Amino acid sequence: MQTPALRTLITQDPGLPKPNPTSSYWQTPPHPLSDTQSPSLPPQTDVVIIGSGITGLSVLLTLLDDHPDLNITVLEARSLCSGATGRNGGQLAANAGEEYLHLVEEFGREGAGEVVRFTFENLRRMRELVRRFAVEESEVEEVVKVRVFLEDDGFERFKGSVEALERDLPGFKGIYTTLNREVLKREYHLDGAGGALLPAGTVWPYRLVTKIFASLLERYGHRLNIETQTPVTSIAFDATSPSWPYILHTPRGGLRATQIAHCTNGHAGHLLPGLRGPIYPFKGTMTVQDAGNIMPNRGGDLSWGFHYPVMYDKQSGRYAAGLYYLMQNTKTGYFFFGGEDTRIDNCLSADDSLVEEGSIKHLQEKLPHFLGHNGAEQWRLASGWSGIMGFSADGLPVVGRAQASMTGRQGEGEYVAAAFNGYGMANCLLSGEALAKMMMGTDVSAWLPKAYGIHERRLKEPLTVDHAIKSFDLDA
Numbered sequence: 027m028q029t030p031a032l033r034t035l036i037t038q039d040p041g042l043p044k045p046n047p048t049s050s051y052w053q054t055p056p057h058p059l060s061d062t063q064s065p066s067l068p069p070q071t072d073v074v075i076i077g078s079g080i081t082g083l084s085v086l087l088t089l090l091d092d093h094p095d096l097n098i099t100v101l102e103a104r105s106l107c108s109g110a111t112g113r114n115g116g117q118l119a120a121n122a123g124e125e126y127l128h129l130v131e132e133f134g135r136e137g138a139g140e141v142v143r144f145t146f147e148n149l150r151r152m153r154e155l156v157r158r159f160a161v162e163e164s165e166v167e168e169v170v171k172v173r174v175f176l177e178d179d180g181f182e183r184f185k186g187s188v189e190a191l192e193r194d195l196p197g198f199k200g201i202y203t204t205l206n207r208e209v210l211k212r213e214y215h216l217d218g219a220g221g222a223l224l225p226a227g228t229v230w231p232y233r234l235v236t237k238i239f240a241s242l243l244e245r246y247g248h249r250l251n252i253e254t255q256t257p258v259t260s261i262a263f264d265a266t267s268p269s270w271p272y273i274l275h276t277p278r279g280g281l282r283a284t285q286i287a288h289c290t291n292g293h294a295g296h297l298l299p300g301l302r303g304p305i306y307p308f309k310g311t312m313t314v315q316d317a318g319n320i321m322p323n324r325g326g327d328l329s330w331g332f333h334y335p336v337m338y339d340k341q342s343g344r345y346a347a348g349l350y351y352l353m354q355n356t357k358t359g360y361f362f363f364g365g366e367d368t369r370i371d372n373c374l375s376a377d378d379s380l381v382e383e384g385s386i387k388h389l390q391e392k393l394p395h396f397l398g399h400n401g402a403e404q405w406r407l408a409s410g411w412s413g414i415m416g417f418s419a420d421g422l423p424v425v426g427r428a429q430a431s432m433t434g435r436q437g438e439g440e441y442v443a444a445a446f447n448g449y450g451m452a453n454c455l456l457s458g459e460a461l462a463k464m465m466m467g468t469d470v471s472a473w474l475p476k477a478y479g480i481h482e483r484r485l486k487e488p489l490t491v492d493h494a495i496k497s498f499d500l501d502a
Contacts (some may be wrong), residue, residue: 030371035221037303040293040376042257042303043103043414047378050083050113050232051314051409053105057236059243060105063253065276070270071251073465076258076297077289078102079111080450081443083235084458085287085465090246093466097249099281100239101274103257105314110291110450111143113378115312115364116446117329118227119171120145120452121123123202124184124333125190132420132488133477135194140475141422142195145452147473152455153227156234159241160325164234165333167356171226174210174218174396181220188222201225212476215398216299218332220469224384228329228353231451248313251325253278261297263437271437285439285465286427289458291416292376293443300432303491305424307376307447308417311385312364314408315393321361325354332396338370338498345498348390363393381412392451418445419494425457425466426480441465442480 053060073089075082078100095109102108122142122418129138145443156166175181185204205221207214214221243250262273270282270424288294292307329352334350352367368385418424428440441460446453460474477484487493 032370032495032498035371035374035489036306037407037491038057039299039302040295040414042296042306043109043293043337044317044377044379045104047104047108048381048407050312050411050413052116052230052232053108053112057106057240058132059236059252060242061254062106063255064251067253067256067276067279067281068097068099068251070318072096072283073098073285073287074272074274074281075100075287076250076477077109077291078106078235078239078254078306079109079289080231080235080454081458082287082289083238084455085289085443085462086242086250087238088459089466090242090250092457092462096130097252098483099251100285101256101258101276102252102254104255106239106252106254107232107305110413110415111235111454112232112495113310113312113411114231114450116228116231116353116362117351118149118166118229119329120149121449122146122198123188123222123224124173124190125187127183127187130194135336135478139476140193141477142191142198144456144473144475146198148452148454148456149227152229155183155238155455157227157405160234160237161321163230163237165230165356167228167326169228169325171300171329171331172214173222173224173331173333174216175220176218176332178219180333180335181218183424184222185220204251208310216273217394217398226329228325229451241359258297261433261435263435263466265436268410272439286441287465288440288442288444291444291446292414292452294416294442298428298432299434300429301424301442301444303494304419306374306494308448309373309375309378309412309417310364310366310415310448311381311389311410311412312362313386313389313393313410315361315363315390316408316446317361317394318406319358320399321359321397323354323356323359324360325356329353330396332365341372345373347373350396352393352396353468361393363389365389365392376414378412378414381410386410395492415448415450416445417447420484420488421447421491422475423447423453423457423478424480424489425474425478429480429485431485
C-alpha cells in the first residue's frame, strides 16, 4: 500500500476527537465528573475554553483565581481529560540537555535560554500544583531519570549539548550527570553507548487534572460550567453583537462568548484551519506491561528514556521517532512504556480510536530487551492505547492570539495554546497561564519564550508547512 504524501498527511483536517477512543489505563476508573454537563448550555459566557486537558485547566485556573467577575464555560468533545493529558507517558521531565544545541541553532543563545528556563520553571510549578490540589491522587514521585543513548553519535552530541548548556547558563550546571558505558551497565544494568541522569518526576496526569476540575467546580460553580460530550463543530463571528460576538455551534445547541481559548493541541487545525500544517497531529502508542516478580520495583527512584537516531524511510514509509519513554508505578510495579516505530501515516493521524497491533507488539518486544531480559516470553500486557499529540513545524509550542489567517474569521478574541511536541508536562501549565493573562491584557513577555509566540517573523518561517516537511527530511 502506498504511503500518502507527507504534505497531505501534515495538512489534513485533524477533525474532531473521535467519539470512541481506545481505552487509556490512566482513565481507569473514570472520574465522577467524566461525563458532567449542565441540563442545557448557558446562552452566553465571557470565556469559552475548548479542551479539558492540562492546558485548558491552566487557563481556567488562572482566570478563576485572578478575575472574580468572569463567567467561564469549558467545552470538551468527549469525556473530561480524555485527550493527550489522559493518554500520555506520565513523565515530569525536560529535554533541555538533548535539545539545547538545536535550540541555539534555530533561535540563538538568548532564545534557547528562554526555552530552557521556561520548561524547568514549568516543571517546578507542576509540583506546586500537585501539592496544592492532589498529592495523594496524582501518585507523584520524585525520581532520577536515566537517559540511555543507544548509539555513540547520539551520546557524543548529547554531551556537547550539555557542555554548551552549562557554559551559556551556569545556573544549570550539575543538573545533568553523564555516565559512560561501563557505569551505565554496572550501576543501572542498562546497555548503551552512554547515559545521563537528571532530576525528574512521574505523575498520574488524569487523576491530577480531574481532581482539580472537581475542586474548581465546587468552589466556583456559580460562574463555571463544564460541558463534556459537547464538541464545537464550528465558530461564527457576529459583529452586530459586540458583547458576545462569537457563536459556538455544538450538537447540543449554540452559545455566545466574548473570548475563546483553543486548548485542543493536535486537533487545533480543525477550528483554526490556517494552522493545518504549521501544527499537525502525531499519534503515540502507550502500553502498560506487567513483568511479574522478575523485576524489582524502582518506580520510587527511577524513570527511563532510550534515545536512538530518528529514522524516516521514504520508500517504505517507516518512521522511527528516536525515543522510548518508561516509568514504573510504585504501587503495582507495572511498567508504562511508549514510543513509535511504524508507518508514517500511522503516526501522522488524529485517530485515537485505533491502536496498531504492530505498534503494541513492538513495545512488548522492546521493553524486556531494554531492561536486560532477552528471552522469547513477553511480559503480560495490562493495557495498550493510542493518543494524539500536537506537533509544530518548528518544534515549539504555539501560544498567543490567533490571527485572522488562522481562524478564517473576523474578530480579535480567539487565542490558542497548542503543539507541545510530546513535552506537555514541561510546557502546558505555564503556556496556559500565559494565554489566560494575554486574554486579560497582561504582558507576559518577561517570561514566555519569544519563540513560542505568534508573530510575523515566525509565521513566515519557521512555522510553515514547508518547514514541517523539511523536518522529516533527515538527509538534508
